[in-house]
Amino acid sequence: MWFRHRRVLVGKILLLLVILVVVGLTSLGCVKGLQSIGWSGGAVSGGTLFVGSKEGRLVAVNIADESRQWSEPLKTSTPTGGFGCAPMAGGGCAGAPAGVAIYGTPAVSEDLVYIGGYNGKIYAFNSSSLATRWVYPREGNLAPIVGGLVVAQGKVYFGCSDGKVYALDAATGDRQWEFETGDKIWATPVIDGDRLFIGSFDNKLYALGATDGSQKWKFETGGAIVSVPLVHDNTVYIGSFDRYLYAVDATDGSLRWKFMGENWFWAKPVVFNNTVYAGCLDGKVYALDVRNGDKVAEFNLESPISSSPVMVNSSIIFASQKGVIYTLDTGSNKLKRLVDIEEEVYGPLCASDGVVYIHTQDLTLHRVNANTGAILMSISLKSKE
Amino acid sequence: MDLNYWELIVQQPVINILIVLSHYLASSFGLAIIALTIIVNFCILPLTLKQINAMKGMQTLQPKLAELQKKYAKDRQKLAQEQMKLYKESGMNPAGCLLPMLVQMPIWVALFQSIMLSLAVAPEGLLNLSKYLYAWPVVYSILPLGKDFLWLNLAKPDMFLAILVGGTMWLQQKMSMPATADPKQQAQSRMMLWMMPLMFGFLCLSFPSGLALFWVTSSVIRIAMQYYSTGWGGLVPSTAGKQVIRDRRYKRRIALEEVPLKEADIGADIVEPTSTEEEELGYEKVGDEWQDRGGGYPARPGAFGRLPRRDRGHRRKRR
Numbered sequence: 001m002w003f004r005h006r007r008v009l010v011g012k013i014l015l016l017l018v019i020l021v022v023v024g025l026t027s028l029g030c031v032k033g034l035q036s037i038g039w040s041g042g043a044v045s046g047g048t049l050f051v052g053s054k055e056g057r058l059v060a061v062n063i064a065d066e067s068r069q070w071s072e073p074l075k076t077s078t079p080t081g082g083f084g085c086a087p088m089a090g091g092g093c094a095g096a097p098a099g100v101a102i103y104g105t106p107a108v109s110e111d112l113v114y115i116g117g118y119n120g121k122i123y124a125f126n127s128s129s130l131a132t133r134w135v136y137p138r139e140g141n142l143a144p145i146v147g148g149l150v151v152a153q154g155k156v157y158f159g160c161s162d163g164k165v166y167a168l169d170a171a172t173g174d175r176q177w178e179f180e181t182g183d184k185i186w187a188t189p190v191i192d193g194d195r196l197f198i199g200s201f202d203n204k205l206y207a208l209g210a211t212d213g214s215q216k217w218k219f220e221t222g223g224a225i226v227s228v229p230l231v232h233d234n235t236v237y238i239g240s241f242d243r244y245l246y247a248v249d250a251t252d253g254s255l256r257w258k259f260m261g262e263n264w265f266w267a268k269p270v271v272f273n274n275t276v277y278a279g280c281l282d283g284k285v286y287a288l289d290v291r292n293g294d295k296v297a298e299f300n301l302e303s304p305i306s307s308s309p310v311m312v313n314s315s316i317i318f319a320s321q322k323g324v325i326y327t328l329d330t331g332s333n334k335l336k337r338l339v340d341i342e343e344e345v346y347g348p349l350c351a352s353d354g355v356v357y358i359h360t361q362d363l364t365l366h367r368v369n370a371n372t373g374a375i376l377m378s379i380s381l382k383s384k385e
Numbered sequence: 386m387d388l389n390y391w392e393l394i395v396q397q398p399v400i401n402i403l404i405v406l407s408h409y410l411a412s413s414f415g416l417a418i419i420a421l422t423i424i425v426n427f428c429i430l431p432l433t434l435k436q437i438n439a440m441k442g443m444q445t446l447q448p449k450l451a452e453l454q455k456k457y458a459k460d461r462q463k464l465a466q467e468q469m470k471l472y473k474e475s476g477m478n479p480a481g482c483l484l485p486m487l488v489q490m491p492i493w494v495a496l497f498q499s500i501m502l503s504l505a506v507a508p509e510g511l512l513n514l515s516k517y518l519y520a521w522p523v524v525y526s527i528l529p530l531g532k533d534f535l536w537l538n539l540a541k542p543d544m545f546l547a548i549l550v551g552g553t554m555w556l557q558q559k560m561s562m563p564a565t566a567d568p569k570q571q572a573q574s575r576m577m578l579w580m581m582p583l584m585f586g587f588l589c590l591s592f593p594s595g596l597a598l599f600w601v602t603s604s605v606i607r608i609a610m611q612y613y614s615t616g617w618g619g620l621v622p623s624t625a626g627k628q629v630i631r632d633r634r635y636k637r638r639i640a641l642e643e644v645p646l647k648e649a650d651i652g653a654d655i656v657e658p659t660s661t662e663e664e665e666l667g668y669e670k671v672g673d674e675w676q677d678r679g680g681g682y683p684a685r686p687g688a689f690g691r692l693p694r695r696d697r698g699h700r701r702k703r704r
Contacts (some may be wrong), residue, residue, distance in 0.1 A: 036507035103508055146508050186508065201529065223526045226511075242526050264515055264525070281515045303387065306512055322387075346512065 036118050036144075038101035041308070041348035042357045042365070045108040045127070049352065050115075052106060053381040054363050056099020058115050058125055061365065061379055063352060070383045071130040074100035074117040104148030104188065105348060107156070109170060114156050116145035122158065122166075124173060134173035136166075148188035148228075150196075153210060159185030159198050165206070167213060177213035181206060183224070192231040192250065197238075199225025205238050205246070207253060217253030221246060228268040228308065230276075235290070237276055239265020245278050245286070247293060257293030261286060268308040268348070270316050272330045277316055279305030285318055287333060299335040301326060308348035310356060312370040317356050319345040325356065325368055338373035341366045387516060395491075399499035400517045401524055408527050415534025418500060418595055422602040425496060426610075429489055433607070436489075437614045440561060442477045496599065504595050505529055506540040532595075539595035546597040551586030553604035558582065560611045 040052030042061075049061045058071040076099070101118035108114075112133055113125045120141035124133040143161035150157045155176055156168045161184045167176040182202030189198040195216060196208045201224040207216040223241025230237040235256060236248045245265045247256040262282035269278040275296055276288045281304040287297040303320035310317050316328045317338075323345050325338040343360035350357045351370060358366040359381075367376035388397060399421070406417035426433070449471055457464035472478065505511040511529055518524050532540045558578045589597040 035509065037509060039508075101507075222522075224529060241528055242522070262520065263518070266512065266515075281512075304512075304516065346509070 036101040037361060038103050038118065039347035039361075040102040040115075040359060041105035041148075042350035042359060043106045043108050043113075044350060044352040044357075045113075048127070049350070049357060049365075050106040050108060050113050050127075051357075051359055051365065051381065052102030052104070052115055052117075053383070054099070054101070054361070055381070055383055056102060056117065057383055058102075058106060058113060058123070058130060059381050059383075060113075060127070060130055061381075066377075066379055068379070068381070069130055071123075071125055072132065074102070074115075074119055074121065074123065076100055076119055103146045103347075104158070105350075107149040107151045109151040112170065114149045114151060114170075116147070116149055116158055118144045118146065120144055120160070122149070122156065122168065122173070124156075124170075136168055136173040136175070138173075143184075146186040146226075147198075150189050150191050152191040155210070157189045157191065157196055157210070159187055159189060159200070161185065163200065163202075165189065165196070165198055165208065165213065167210075179206070179208055179213040179215065186226045188228045190229045190231055190236075195250070197229045197231060197236050197250070199227065199229060199238055199240075201225070203240070203242075205229065205236065205248060205253075207236075207250070219246070219248050219253040219255070223264075227264075227266055230269050230271060232271040233290070237269050237271070237278070239267075239269070239278065239280075245269065245276070245288070245293075247276075247290070259286065259288055259293045259295070263304070266304075266306045270309055270311060272311065272314070272316065275330070277309070277328065277330075279307075279309060279318055281306060283320065285328065285335070297333050299326075299328065301335075307345050307358075310349040310351045312351050312354060312356065315370065317349055317351065317370055319349055319358060321345060323360065325358070325373070327370065327373075338370075339368055339375055341368070341375065392517070395495040396499050396502065397517045397519070399495055400503050400514070401519045401521070403499060403503050404518075404524050404527060404530065405521070407530055408523050412527065412531055413534060414503070414530040414532065414539055414595065415537065415598060418539075418598050419602050421496070422599055423606065425492060426603065426606045429492060430610075432488055433610055434614060437561070437611060439478070441615055442475070446471065446475060446477060493603075497596065500595055500599055501593070503530060504532070504540055504593050506593055534595075534598070537594045537598070539598065540593045542590050542592060543594035543597065544590065546594045546601065547586050547589035550589045550597050550600045550604070551582040553601055553608065554582035554585055555579070557604050557608045557611060560608065560615070560617060 038052060038054050042049045042051040044063070047063050049063055051059050051061070053059045056074045060069040062068070102115060103118065104116045106113050106115045108127060111127050113127045114122065115125070116122050120143050122136040122145065124135075125131065126133055145158060145160050147159045151170055154170050156170050157165065159165050163181050163183055163185060165179040165181070165185065167178070168174065169176055181200035181204065184201040185198065186201070187199040189196050191210055194210050196210045197205065198208070199205045203221050203223055203225065205219045205221065205225060207218070208214065209216060221240035221242055221244065223243070225238060225240050227239040231250055234250045236250050237245065238248065239245050241264050243263060243265075244258045244260050246258045248254070249256055261280040261284070264281045265278055266281055267279040269276050271277075271290060274290045276290055277285055278288065279285050279301075283301050283303050283305065285299040285301060285305065286295060287299075288294065289296055301318060301320040301324065303322040303324065305318060305320055307319045307321075314330050316330060318326045318328060320326070321344055323341045323343045325341065327336050327338050328334070329336070341358060341360065343362055343364070343366065345358055345360055347359050354370050355376065356368045356370050358368065360366055363381045365379040365381055367378060368374070369376060403417050403421055406420050407414045410416035410420060450468065453464060453467045453471065457467060502510065502514060502517065505514050514528065532538050537543050537546065555578065558581060585600060589600070
């Protein structure tokens with residue numbers, strides 16, 4: 001009897017182990033960073049802030065009275081998985097949002113707001129009613145879109161995970177041209193005059209003609225490029241996965257200088273007073289001389305910086321991934337800790353009237369006074385379904 | 386940078402090794418997964434063999450345990466004592482099967498997590514991966530890792546690989562399944578035989594196929610080890626039937642051995658089995674060597690030599 005009980009017990013332990021393994025694998029499968037959640041930044045236009053929420057909706061927030069308006073949710077392109085994490089749009093894990101992930105910051109032009117989804121579609125919404133004006137492509141989906149959009153000269157420009165740069169007619173969504181690179185594109189393009197600059201996973205920075213998509217030059221780095229280029233004074237500043245920040249001549253694509261950090265430069269740099277301020281995933285902000293890349297100063301934020309900073313007057317506001325907000329006085333090159341919002345920050349910051357808007361991973365738009373560091377009432381982006 | 390002990394000691398080295406392996410294996414993450422799975426299996430080979438041998442040993446004890454259970458059905462204390470005695474005499478530990486398995490589990494979980502993290506299927510994954518990287522130039526430049534391997538996109542589920550995971554797991558389970566006449570134990574084994582492969586196969590339909598590749602490789606390696614250690618095991622259809630017959634013969638023999646002891650040891654002799662009897666017990670002679678045909682009793686004809694000295698002396702004295 002005793003042994004029978006013991007054997008039954010061993011059997012039960014084995015069964016429990018199997019269940020534990022399966023449940024463990026299921027939950028561990030959802031280890032951090034495997035779900036596509038999104039990190040859209042905000043764009044302010046005419047007193048309204050537009051942001052892509054983690055529910056997969058475009059949200060318009062009236063800055064004056066904090067009233068909000070939600071678009072229809074973007075439609076997923078693939079069904080989510082059973083137990084594990086479906087790699088596309090949304091994912092199937094508990095805790096992941098049900099909607100399409102939105103990584104790019106919306107772009108506003110005239111009466112339209114444009115946004116790209118991880119479902120591989122570009123949407124144009126009416127900025128006042130948030131009614132859909134057009135969708136590209138009308139049928140089917142492109143590969144996931146991670147970078148943001150740029151609107152200029154009547155065109156919408158974006159890069160796609162299928163490795164192509166697209167230019168669409170801003171009014172109708174008709175394709176104007178496309179340019180194929182050697183690998184995925186997760187970066188946001190930048191327009192400077194008649195040129196478009198964009199980085200690709202094929203390690204190259206491309207300069208294209210904004211009108212026809214013709215290649216002007218390309219510059220090869222030692223790693224993939226996901227960061228947004230900064231164009232200033234005929235120089236393109238771009239970070240690469242080889243841990244270098246490059247300064248490249250915008251005219252011919254020749255290297256001016258490069259500076260090595262201790263990890264990737266993911267966030268977009270800022271130039272002010274002949275100094276480049278570049279946040280790095282090693283947790284430091286490097287202040288570099290624009291002429292030769294010499295390090296002027298470095299500031300330790302003690303947590304990776306993936307969020308692109310924003311300028312408020314003569315100060316640059318940085319956010320670390322841990323959610324600590326800092327202000328860097330460009331005059332004295334002094335870093336001051338403003339406040340800890342205690343939420344993870346990945347997406348770019350945005351500012352209006354001395355208030356910094358921070359979209360965190362908890363469906364909330366946090367607001368911080370850029371001068372005093374006072375935390376203002378946060379705004380929930382959760383839709384009233 | 387902000388890594389806990391598990392991430393620092395386990396995940397970070399494994400992730401970096403995976404990335405470096407990818408670099409040296411033609412930038413193929415698929416090959417890196419296979420290579421690392423082989424390396425890890427090689428490193429824990431002693432543990433795995435110990436587990437397989439422990440299971441094999443426990444199987445050989447089953448008839449004896451069943452007999453003891455029948456004999457001392459009404460005396461639990463005595464049953465426990467006899468069982469412990471049997472385990473001690475045969476050098477077996479009931480926890481011997483579970484312990485290596487428990488030790489291996491964190492290793493598999495670490496591998497599993499590292500593969501998932503290295504795959505960086507979502508943008509958040511790639512961003513998160515940066516904190517695990519060592520300051521080796523090769524590590525930074527090769528990222529993000531290429532997801533294509535054979536017909537697979539390692540970041541997406543694959544139906545064929547899911548079936549392959551289920552199939553190889555079933556095969557491995559079947560090979561290690563104990564041959565037993567106990568219907569309860571048979572039912573338990575049958576449940577295990579189907580439950581694990583079905584669950585893992587189902588999981589693979591929603592996990593990236595890079596993970597399925599790891600599971601297939603692991604199962605294939607374990608099949609090879611199992612074959613090396615116990616042969617085809619449960620895959621040979623006649624084994625179970627033979628086992629039942631052998632069980633009966635063994636029980637008869639045990640009964641013959643036990644009766645005289647109970648009756649004040651009045652001189653019943655144990656006779657060394659003849660070669661014909663040996664064959665009946667599951668051995669056959671090939672050339673000058675005795676080979677195990679998969680029976681559940683003493684591992685070879687000379688196995689009595691392994692018994693404690695007291696028992697051997699007892700036998701000699703009787704002879």
